[in-house]
Amino acid sequence: MLLDVAGLTVTARVGDADVPIVRDAGFTVAPGRILGIVGESGAGKSTIARVVAGLLPPGFRIASGSVTFEGEDLPAASAARRRELLGRRIAFIPQAPLSSLNPVVSVGRQFAEHLAHARVPRAERRGVAARALAEVRLDDSEALLARYPFQLSGGMCQRVLIAMAFATNPALIVADEPTTALDVTVQAQILELLGDLNRDLGTAIVMITHNMGVVAGLCSRVLVMYAGEIVEQGPVEQIFENPQHPYTWSLLRSIPRVDALRHERLRSIEGLAPDLLHPPAGCRFHPRCPFRIEKCFTDEPRLQEVAPDQLAACWVTMARARKEMGADDLIDIRPGAGSGVRKGELTD
Amino acid sequence: MAEGVLQQEPAPMKAGAKTLVRVENVIKHFPAGLGQSVKAVDGVSFEIVEGETLGLVGESGCGKSTLARLVTQLLPVTSGKIFINDIEVTKLRGEKLRQQRRQMQMIFQDPFASLDPRMTVGDIIAEPLVNFGVMRGRKRSERVQELLKIVGLNPNFNNRYPHEFSGGQRQRIGIARALALNPKLVVCDEAISALDVSIQAQIVNLLEDLQREFKLTYLFIAHDLSVVRHISDRVMVMYLGKIVEVADSAGTYTSPKHPYTKALLSAIPVPDPRIQRGKRLVELSGEIPSPLNPPSGCRFHTRCPIARVPTPCAEVEPPLEEKARGHLAACHFSQDV
Numbered sequence: 001m002l003l004d005v006a007g008l009t010v011t012a013r014v015g016d017a018d019v020p021i022v023r024d025a026g027f028t029v030a031p032g033r034i035l036g037i038v039g040e041s042g043a044g045k046s047t048i049a050r051v052v053a054g055l056l057p058p059g060f061r062i063a064s065g066s067v068t069f070e071g072e073d074l075p076a077a078s079a080a081r082r083r084e085l086l087g088r089r090i091a092f093i094p095q096a097p098l099s100s101l102n103p104v105v106s107v108g109r110q111f112a113e114h115l116a117h118a119r120v121p122r123a124e125r126r127g128v129a130a131r132a133l134a135e136v137r138l139d140d141s142e143a144l145l146a147r148y149p150f151q152l153s154g155g156m157c158q159r160v161l162i163a164m165a166f167a168t169n170p171a172l173i174v175a176d177e178p179t180t181a182l183d184v185t186v187q188a189q190i191l192e193l194l195g196d197l198n199r200d201l202g203t204a205i206v207m208i209t210h211n212m213g214v215v216a217g218l219c220s221r222v223l224v225m226y227a228g229e230i231v232e233q234g235p236v237e238q239i240f241e242n243p244q245h246p247y248t249w250s251l252l253r254s255i256p257r258v259d260a261l262r263h264e265r266l267r268s269i270e271g272l273a274p275d276l277l278h279p280p281a282g283c284r285f286h287p288r289c290p291f292r293i294e295k296c297f298t299d300e301p302r303l304q305e306v307a308p309d310q311l312a313a314c315w316v317t318m319a320r321a322r323k324e325m326g327a328d329d330l331i332d333i334r335p336g337a338g339s340g341v342r343k344g345e346l347t348d
Numbered sequence: 349m350a351e352g353v354l355q356q357e358p359a360p361m362k363a364g365a366k367t368l369v370r371v372e373n374v375i376k377h378f379p380a381g382l383g384q385s386v387k388a389v390d391g392v393s394f395e396i397v398e399g400e401t402l403g404l405v406g407e408s409g410c411g412k413s414t415l416a417r418l419v420t421q422l423l424p425v426t427s428g429k430i431f432i433n434d435i436e437v438t439k440l441r442g443e444k445l446r447q448q449r450r451q452m453q454m455i456f457q458d459p460f461a462s463l464d465p466r467m468t469v470g471d472i473i474a475e476p477l478v479n480f481g482v483m484r485g486r487k488r489s490e491r492v493q494e495l496l497k498i499v500g501l502n503p504n505f506n507n508r509y510p511h512e513f514s515g516g517q518r519q520r521i522g523i524a525r526a527l528a529l530n531p532k533l534v535v536c537d538e539a540i541s542a543l544d545v546s547i548q549a550q551i552v553n554l555l556e557d558l559q560r561e562f563k564l565t566y567l568f569i570a571h572d573l574s575v576v577r578h579i580s581d582r583v584m585v586m587y588l589g590k591i592v593e594v595a596d597s598a599g600t601y602t603s604p605k606h607p608y609t610k611a612l613l614s615a616i617p618v619p620d621p622r623i624q625r626g627k628r629l630v631e632l633s634g635e636i637p638s639p640l641n642p643p644s645g646c647r648f649h650t651r652c653p654i655a656r657v658p659t660p661c662a663e664v665e666p667p668l669e670e671k672a673r674g675h676l677a678a679c680h681f682s683q684d685v
């Protein structure tokens with residue numbers, strides 16, 4: 001296994017309490033595979049990415065669990081070893097493109113420093129940078145390298161970071177929402193590029209995104225996170241076609257359709273994400289779940305196999321919600337067992 | 349393209365509405381050394397009427413954020429005029445400009461870079477209220493809590509600092525701040541791109557509710573074309589500093605009249621693994637030309653599938669003109685698109 005995460009719990013210091021931000025997360029990435037991570041904003045996706053990259057911010061602590069990369073125990077590695085891995089074997093594309101680049105250092109210097117760190121010989125650095133920038137459709141690399149990040153658009157910064165990530169031929173790229181600032185045509189080119197890297201060089205990718213179209217096109221497996229926990233995981237086709245966790249099901253139903261009528265109300269999941277300092281008892285999704293049963297208020301569901309290779313943490317699961325609660329007929333969902341508005345029912 | 353795109357919708361009814369924003373031939377060039385300049389926005393004119401949502405889409409780097417900053421007066425124009433409510437804001441200075449700014453708020457593209465890390469979230473959201481002396485004491489803090497709730501954040505979070513929030517949570521802080529003063533015009537620059545689809549839906553529904561209630565006007569920049577179609581009355585498409593197409597959103601999506609718009613639409617990723625896997629990803633290849641030296645004639649001709657070069661496409665700049673009722677495009681061969 002290239003990357004093996006087991007029982008990972010990460011806490012953050014808030015005031016004088018340690019709040020669990022990620023709880024008991026486990027997954028693996030085989031060499032050459034592409035794993036998608038989706039889920040609620042604030043669910044802990046970036047935290048997992050930062051654990052793998054070894055870039056947890058101050059106040060964060062790995063409370064338990066293990067993270068193994070190419071057989072090496074990452075949290076136990078020395079700071080020097082982590083720095084060596086990051087850049088050479090693992091590349092990280094952070095979520096915020098503008099603030100991830102140093103505003104007072106030219107793009108060229110930052111790129112060169114990054115390549116130096118990855119031990120690319122000095123004489124080759126310029127060429128490597130120019131080629132990588134051309135791959136992400138940033139042309140005119142001479143002019144670009146002389147500029148400062150604030151002189152670039154959001155999407156240009158994002159592409160500079162992507163170019164830095166793959167220029168050093170890492171075994172694993174951890175990409176945290178790498179296409180949010182890109183229009184769909186440039187995004188398509190970046191996705192094709194990542195797909196090619198994966199096919200031709202066997203680069204494994206962990207792709208965090210809110211864009212379900214990106215997951216559908218690029219990833220082979222997907223993890224769904226809610227409130228710090230992995231609530232479902234499995235092959236992409238299966239999760240899209242037959243999600244078993246009500247959160248996954250609700251999330252997929254919230255995707256806006258390109259042919260939706262103007263100003264039609266978009267579907268969303270009612271209620272607020274839980275406060276991680278005082279998470280709800282039982283299933284963390286129960287206060288917002290349309291299909292909850294009594295057990296959900298008190299007992300915590302564990303991930304278990306719901307179909308071959310597909311895991312979900314739910315007492316009810318969508319198979320039962322469909323059969324017994326008429327889930328598919330609900331057009332508007334509300335918290336409570338099988339509750340919501342059905343087709344043809346009056347709404348005000 | 350998804351088949352449903354062909355569905356027709358009634359044209360928006362904004363007849364008789366007042367023009368809130370009028371942009372006349374605006375140019376913004378950034379000096380780039382060696383006597384060169386980045387032609388970020390290069391001769392752009394359009395209007396936004398009160399209560400309308402104008403969607404703005406286009407290639408990364410084509411000048412959308414620059415245009416947004418020009419409209420909100422965060423950047424001076426190189427030339428051209430911008431009127432808000434018939435006041436020429438490009439001429440205003442000092443206190444007059446400050447008062448005018450109160451009516452225009454911007455939600456920024458990068459929520460990490462735009463929030464002061466030393467201020468608590470409560471103070472960040474209250475800042476516009478403080479600056480303009482609106483509400484005090486209890487009332488002010490109640491308003492902050494209300495705004496937090498409106499954007500789906502826990503009201504008790506107001507004492508926390510921005511770094512304690514995830515990307516999407518920070519973006520919502522920016523949205524709450526922009527709404528604090530009940531502005532007339534809100535410019536949303538990729539305001540929802542860091543949010544999961546369910547929260548995106550909540551925010552879009554919220555923006556629409558606020559619009560109905562307070563007659564808000566939006567300039568809505570986004571790369572997610574489904575959301576843009578949903579929220580916009582009209583959609584404007586930019587390419588390399590120029591407007592290439594403007595029409596009501598049904599027109600833009602169902603019968604695009606510019607080849608760039610068509611390429612954009614065909615690149616929308618479909619959230620279905622079976623369809624998306626088999627799809628040809630790249631519909632629009634070729635180098636993105638440099639805004640230092642935009643191509644002659646039609647700026648799109650170097651990548652256009654239907655261009656006739658050299659003439660007219662590489663020689664004559666196509667004007668932005670009406671191709672169907674209320675549907676403007678800048679292409680010599682829009683009938684072939």
Ligand SMILES: Nc1ncnc2c1ncn2[C@@H]1O[C@H](COP(=O)(O)OP(=O)(O)OP(=O)(O)O)[C@@H](O)[C@H]1O
Binds near residue numbers: 040095276517
């Ligand atoms: N420094 C911090 N101190 C305390 N809590 C924090 C800190 N940084 C983040 N958090 C909390 O940790 C949780 C997880 O954050 P994370 O950035 O991993 O979320 P995410 O899934 O990447 O969300 P998004 O999709 O919005 O980027 C959030 O609820 C956030 O409020």
Ligand SMILES: Nc1ncnc2c1ncn2[C@@H]1O[C@H](COP(=O)(O)OP(=O)(O)OP(=O)(O)O)[C@@H](O)[C@H]1O
Binds near residue numbers: 153155406408410
């Ligand atoms: N302060 C600046 N100095 C020099 N050039 C700039 C400056 N700000 C923007 N530019 C350039 O202007 C052009 C337009 O940038 P802008 O940020 O408006 O693009 P955008 O359409 O918002 O792109 P994106 O979708 O990637 O955010 C780009 O080529 C960019 O490099």
Ligand code: SF4
Binds near residue numbers: 606607608678680682
């Ligand atoms: S004017 Fe010519 S180059 Fe430009 S879009 Fe139309 S056909 Fe293409």
Ligand SMILES: [Mg+2]
Binds near residue numbers: 045047095514515
């Ligand atoms: Mg994140």
Ligand SMILES: [Mg+2]
Binds near residue numbers: 153154412414457
């Ligand atoms: Mg921008």
